[in-house]
Amino acid sequence: MPLLQVDPKLLDAANAFRKNPAAGLPPLLAAAGAPHDVQLLVTPLGELKNEQQPELSAKLLDAAGKTATTQLGWEWSAQADASLSLSIAPMLDAEENRQLGIAPADGHVVMSYGAALSLSAGLSGQQSIGAWGQASANLSAGTDARLWWYVQAENRASVVDAAADAARYWLLPNDLEGLLRLAPDPMFWGLRLDLKAQLTAGLSVGAKAGWTAWTYGLDGARAGVGLSVGMDARLQLQHQGGMRLHVRPEQRGGAWGLKLELETLDAHDERFGVTLSAGLDLRALAASAERALRAGWPALDAGRLSALTQPGTALGAQLGELLRAKLANPELEQLALLLFGQRALPDVERQLVDRLTAPLVDALDNASQQLASQSADAVQLASDWMERLLGKAAGDTLLGKPSVAKVANAALKAASSALAAELKKLDGEIQAAQAKVKAGASDALDKLLAPLGAFGARLNEELAKLDQNPVSTAIAKALQAYNDARAGLLAALSEAKKARLGITLSEQVQRSRNVSLAFEGWFGPNGDRAAAQRLYQALCSGRIGLLGELVDAASAGGCFELGSGWLSETSKLVDSESALLSLFGRDFSSSRVSLIGMRFKADLWGHLSAADANVDIEAVTKNQWLQRSVALGVYVSLAQRDGQAELSLSLKGAYAARGKATTKAFVQHVVDDYAALLGARTHRDVGLLLNPPVAPENAKAYWRDLVLTLPVALNAPAWRRFEALDPAQVQACFLAHGLDCLDQYYAGMAGFSHTSPSAVLKELADENFKGGGSQQARMLAYLGLYRPGHVSARNPDLDAANRVGIAVQSGTWTDGSRRLSVFHRFAAVLRCARTLHAAGPRLRAILLAEPMQGPPAAFRAGIEPLLMEIRDALEAVAVASETMSGIGIGTFDEGMTWAFNTFILAMANLIGQLPPGFLLMAAGPGDAQPVPLLLS
Numbered sequence: 003m004p005l006l007q008v009d010p011k012l013l014d015a016a017n018a019f020r021k022n023p024a025a026g027l028p029p030l031l032a033a034a035g036a037p038h039d040v041q042l043l044v045t046p047l048g049e050l051k052n053e054q055q056p057e058l059s060a061k062l063l064d065a066a067g068k069t070a071t072t073q074l075g076w077e078w079s080a081q082a083d084a085s086l087s088l089s090i091a092p093m094l095d096a097e098e099n100r101q102l103g104i105a106p107a108d109g110h111v112v113m114s115y116g117a118a119l120s121l122s123a124g125l126s127g128q129q130s131i132g133a134w135g136q137a138s139a140n141l142s143a144g145t146d147a148r149l150w151w152y153v154q155a156e157n158r159a160s161v162v163d164a165a166a167d168a169a170r171y172w173l174l175p176n177d178l179e180g181l182l183r184l185a186p187d188p189m190f191w192g193l194r195l196d197l198k199a200q201l202t203a204g205l206s207v208g209a210k211a212g213w214t215a216w217t218y219g220l221d222g223a224r225a226g227v228g229l230s231v232g233m234d235a236r237l238q239l240q241h242q243g244g245m246r247l248h249v250r251p252e253q254r255g256g257a258w259g260l261k262l263e264l265e266t267l268d269a270h271d272e273r274f275g276v277t278l279s280a281g282l283d284l285r286a287l288a289a290s291a292e293r294a295l296r297a298g299w300p301a302l303d304a305g306r307l308s309a310l311t312q313p314g315t316a317l318g319a320q321l322g323e324l325l326r327a328k329l330a331n332p333e334l335e336q337l338a339l340l341l342f343g344q345r346a347l348p349d350v351e352r353q354l355v356d357r358l359t360a361p362l363v364d365a366l367d368n369a370s371q372q373l374a375s376q377s378a379d380a381v382q383l384a385s386d387w388m389e390r391l392l393g394k395a396a397g398d399t400l401l402g403k404p405s406v407a408k409v410a411n412a413a414l415k416a417a418s419s420a421l422a423a424e425l426k427k428l429d430g431e432i433q434a435a436q437a438k439v440k441a442g443a444s445d446a447l448d449k450l451l452a453p454l455g456a457f458g459a460r461l462n463e464e465l466a467k468l469d470q471n472p473v474s475t476a477i478a479k480a481l482q483a484y485n486d487a488r489a490g491l492l493a494a495l496s497e498a499k500k501a502r503l504g505i506t507l508s509e510q511v512q513r514s515r516n517v518s519l520a521f522e523g524w525f526g527p528n529g530d531r532a533a534a535q536r537l538y539q540a541l542c543s544g545r546i547g548l549l550g551e552l553v554d555a556a557s558a559g560g561c562f563e564l565g566s567g568w569l570s571e572t573s574k575l576v577d578s579e580s581a582l583l584s585l586f587g588r589d590f591s592s593s594r595v596s597l598i599g600m601r602f603k604a605d606l607w608g609h610l611s612a613a614d615a616n617v618d619i620e621a622v623t624k625n626q627w628l629q630r631s632v633a634l635g636v637y638v639s640l641a642q643r644d645g646q647a648e649l650s651l652s653l654k655g656a657y658a659a660r661g662k663a664t665t666k667a668f669v670q671h672v673v674d675d676y677a678a679l680l681g682a683r684t685h686r687d688v689g690l691l692l693n694p695p696v697a698p699e700n701a702k703a704y705w706r707d708l709v710l711t712l713p714v715a716l717n718a719p720a721w722r723r724f725e726a727l728d729p730a731q732v733q734a735c736f737l738a739h740g741l742d743c744l745d746q747y748y749a750g751m752a753g754f755s756h757t758s759p760s761a762v763l764k765e766l767a768d769e770n771f772k773g774g775g776s777q778q779a780r781m782l783a784y785l786g787l788y789r790p791g792h793v794s795a796r797n798p799d800l801d802a803a804n805r806v807g808i809a810v811q812s813g814t815w816t817d818g819s820r821r822l823s824v825f826h827r828f829a830a831v832l833r834c835a836r837t838l839h840a841a842g843p844r845l846r847a848i849l850l851a852e853p854m855q856g857p858p859a860a861f862r863a864g865i866e867p868l869l870m871e872i873r874d875a876l877e878a879v880a881v882a883s884e885t886m887s888g889i890g891i892g893t894f895d896e897g898m899t900w901a902f903n904t905f906i907l908a909m910a911n912l913i914g915q916l917p918p919g920f921l922l923m924a925a926g927p928g929d930a931q932p933v934p935l936l937l938s
Contacts, residue, residue: 013930037239046238047111047164048157076139078127089116090165094152102152103261104252110154112191113164113174119147135209135233137601143541145199146303149175150248152191175247176542178260185258192250193261197544198245204238216520232279242269245544252524254563259526266519266544274511368584499796515573517858519546521606522565523553530559535564548857550607567606571858571868574599591624592883596876598869602858610854610861611645613640617869619876623883627663632656632883634714634903636838636872640849647854649846650718653838653909655880657898659711664705672710672897673922673935679742679907682918682936692926692933707927712898714906714920720913725842727912729804733782736835739907743900747884753820763828770807788829790874802826830878831904837875844868879905 015536018029070079094104094112106112113573122144129137153171155164167189173180174193210232244267252261411693521541525534537552546569556562580593597618604610618635634655641648670688677684685691694704718726724732744759754762764777767784775783785805791799803822804812810818848864881899923932 020271031874035607043106046158046160046283047113048109059442066745076127078125078130081123081124082125083120084122085118085120086116089118090114090161094745102191102248104152106191107188108155109157111157112152112154113168114150114152115165116148116150117172118149119145121145131207131209135207137205137207139206140204141202143199145197147198148196150194152193154189154191175249178525178532178538181260182258183742185527187207190251192248194249194836195245195247197245197247199243201241202239204236206234206236208232208234212597228769230281233277235276236274238271240269240271243267243544247542253525254524256527257528259524261524262522262538262541264519264521264541266521266546266548267516268518269516270515271514272512275509277506279504280508296810309892316743402848435734465651491716504582504584506580506847508578508580508582510576510578512576513574515571515862517546517571519567521549523567524563524565525556526561526563530556531559533559534561548606548608550605553606564606568603568611569606569858570601570603570730571602571862572599588626590624592621594619594621594880595878596873598866598873600865601861602861604856604858604861607810608855608857608860610640610849610856610858611642613849613861614638615865615869617872617876619873619880621882626661628659628661630657630659630896632880632882632899634875634876634880634905636841638845647850649842649849651721651842651845652718653714653721655714657710657714657902659710659897660708662706664708664710666705668897669705669708669710669924669935675746675897676712676903676922677936679739679746679903680919680936684805684936688924688935692924692934694926702795706925708918709925711924711925711932712920712922714875714909716909716913721842723913724909725839727839729836729839730838731909732831732835732912734778735912736832736904736908737778737782737785738830739911740900740904743907744824748824751820753817753824755817759821761822763825766807766825766893782832785825785829785832788826790830790833791826799826827881827901830875831901834875834878834905835908837871841868841872 005656008338030767033131041100049633052524066077066081066083068081070077072078090113092103097114099105104112122142124142126140128136131137142838151168151172155162155167159167171184171187171190173184175181175193181193208231225619246265248263249260253259275481337850471861533555534553535715537549537556540549547571549567553562553564553567557564573667575598576595578593578595581591583590595618597616599616599618601612602610603612616636620631620633622629622631624630632655635653637652637654638650639650641650662696666689669692673688689801692708694701700935733803741760741763748754749758769781770787771780784806788802799822800810803818806822806826808818808822808826810816810822845865845868847866849861881901884894884899884901906920907917917936922935925932
């Protein structure tokens with residue numbers, strides 16, 4: 003059975019309407035289920051009020067179908083929908099007539115008759131990949147076409163009569179000769195077609211697996227640590243097409259022809275994304291923490307250990323019985339009356355015990371240190387309990403009354419006696435435990451945390467600072483150390499339990515391209531009919547391409563006049579990468595987004611009239627203390643000036659830093675480092691320049707919300723100055739500033755602890771190019787040995803290491819791996835300078851080549867590889883952080899990176915940017931304008 007089926011009654015009614023529109027319209031509407039008022043259908047159009055104008059629609063097809071099957075292990079489902087309808091719209095109003103270029107004759111109105119066709123189909127499937135993943139696919143297609151005819155009718159005609167007379171004007175848009183024959187007819191006002199189509203395909207694969215990769219025993223037992231990994235990949239393709247065609251009669255030179263207006267769009271969109279994740283589950287570790295602490299500490303009875311560390315909680319359970327043993331019933335009744343306003347009846351006994359217990363538990367737990375040091379006073383504790391019980395102000399008032407004082411004193415005496423007895427027992431427990439603790443508990447925590455390695459060191463940072471020898475003087479310190487260790491370790495594990503540990507890596511790529519055609523012209527009834535047909539059918543086909551030859555042939559044949567016509571194309575390539583590390587409840591993230599955009603406009607012969615392109619890079623490093631970002635963009639523009647094509651380039655960008663770790667010292671550090679590289683003067687105290695609030699809390703908020711920025715800009719004249727420089731001068735300038743920045747950033751750090759990057763680079767250059775030219779030439783030649791691309795210090799390129807003479811070991815953090823990564827990045831910075839310096843001439847060779855002719859797609863294909871080179875070049879200098887993995891783990895006072903500093907310092911030097919270099923500025927909350935932080 004087919005997916006779609008049509009009601010035979012509708013087909014019969016439609017056939018009858020086609021043969022006799024006047025008689026067939028009511029049966030067709032009835033068969034289609036269209037509501038209508040028959041009286042309105044026979045009322046003259048001129049007598050209809052606006053609210054009475056009928057809007058009728060007859061659905062000739064309205065069907066849907068679904069099916070499902072299993073093939074090759076995939077579960078597939080399919081669906082299809084289709085609809086076809088005819089409609090009669092209300093009479094057009096004055097505004098609609100104006101927009102469509104319609105001017106009905108006196109005593110007439112223009113009616114709109116429409117046909118709409120909608121088709122859609124979809125296919126989707128899914129399949130399991132073992133027990134850990136699933137793949138899914140989908141495909142969908144749809145089209146929507148709407149065609150309107152505009153036909154004039156007399157006011158005295160009814161809707162039925164008007165529709166019957168209009169049927170002969172319902173020609174298809176591609177019937178040029180038939181429409182030309184209708185053009186002189188005053189009743190015909192043209193037609194309009196809107197066509198949309200879409201095709202979408204998608205594929206996704208998701209997988210996740212988890213296991214206990216390794217275990218260890220914190221408490222002598224096995225405590226599992228769960229590892230999990232996940233992957234999600236998605237691919238989506240989409241193709242959209244659209245056409246809007248308007249054809250209407252127009253008289254020129256005494257001849258009636260057709261004015262055609264056309265807009266056509268063809269759009270492609272491709273998206274690909276992949277996300278990788280890994281996690282570490284510490285719930286089992288957190289659950290074993292208490293057991294591990296007790297096992298690692300000297301053997302003490304578990305119940306008494308709780309009494310030693312939480313005496314109030316331990317005594318609270320016994321308090322009721324202790325007080326009953328010490329207080330007579332009349333005194334209990336008086337105490338109940340004092341606290342609850344009634345005597346100690348059975349239904350208030352539990353409330354009495356709770357009311358008495360809570361303040362004593364608080365009093366004892368708050369005195370845990372005095373209890374552990376055997377310096378607690380039972381009478382003072384009982385007094386503290388009474389004060390918490392009654393409240394100080396109320397207690398002073400109540401105790402002034404003899405009856406209340408008698409009861410209170412009795413309770414106080416009973417509590418003191420009970421506490422004295424318990425404290426004596428507690429002292430005995432302390433004495434008994436002292437020998438065990440002194441026997442070797444001082445290093446219990448070290449033994450406990452040692453098996454955890456780096457994780458244990460991380461936990462140790464979370465613990466309160468402990469006495470180096472907690473048992474050297476007294477049991478009190480040992481118990482206090484236990485309390486501190488217990489609280490600190492559990493807090494750290496609890497934090498890890500909530501956040502867990504995880505890393506997520508993601509990359510998303512999107513490529514889109516839109517091509518459009520805009521056309522306006524007039525087709526006449528005379529001249530070369532074959533040439534007119536070729537051009538007209540090419541336009542109706544929706545094909546987007548160079549139509550100049552067809553236009554020339556039709557114009558030469560005397561059958562066509564061109565109004566306007568142009569082709570345009572826009573394209574966009576977006577590539578985004580991100581990394582997120584969640585560590586003990588803190589997120590460290592980095593992201594990089596690149597965008598390549600292009601826009602072209604040409605006439606129907608392919609003569610390029612305008613073009614724009616941009617390459618943008620933004621890198622962001624963010625954690626809970628500070629956010630740093632670097633953005634750089636190169637912009638290309640081609641415009642016609644006085645008949646001459648002119649191509650210009652410019653550059654824009656900025657560095658920005660903000661966050662709660664932004665302090666006066668941090669800003670001063672960034673300013674001083676930048677000024678030192680520039681050789682510029684800076685204010686000794688940036689606080690005097692920025693004038694933050696005096697109050698400490700307000701000042702802290704000011705620095706937290708302050709934004710430190712360094713805008714970078716080369717306008718078109720500045721770029722032309724840069725472009726005119728000798729390439730050797732550009733390389734020498736970048737090399738000199740790069741060495742200064744490297745020495746400032748890395749001197750004394752790993753890889754250069756007893757030397758400097760510039761000294762190491764000179765040694766390597768001399769070893770590889772002995773006696774070859776100047777020192778500068780040898781260094782440039784040496785850096786030229788590095789191939790394009792970046793390298794991570796934690797995963798060095800061994801081939802590059804052998805080629806450039808640096809000894810490294812794979813997967814290890816050594817001086818060699820640090821040097822390799824630094825000099826590889828330096829080589830990329832110099833390559834960036836070469837690429838940007840040559841970009842202008844290379845772009846002009848493509849876009850201004852004679853003849854400047856071709857479809858926009860040809861120009862796009864010509865410059866896209868060069869724009870990708872510019873993108874890769876900018877990535878080498880648009881670096882937000884040089885810390886571990888580039889996600890801000892390491893130093894939290896990092897300023898601008900050496901690669902970005904090298905770029906902006908060299909550019910400022912080469913183009914003579916003033917005041918010295920690009921200006922570092924800061925904007926605090928409420929500042930109307932950013933404040934310059936350097937002195938010119």
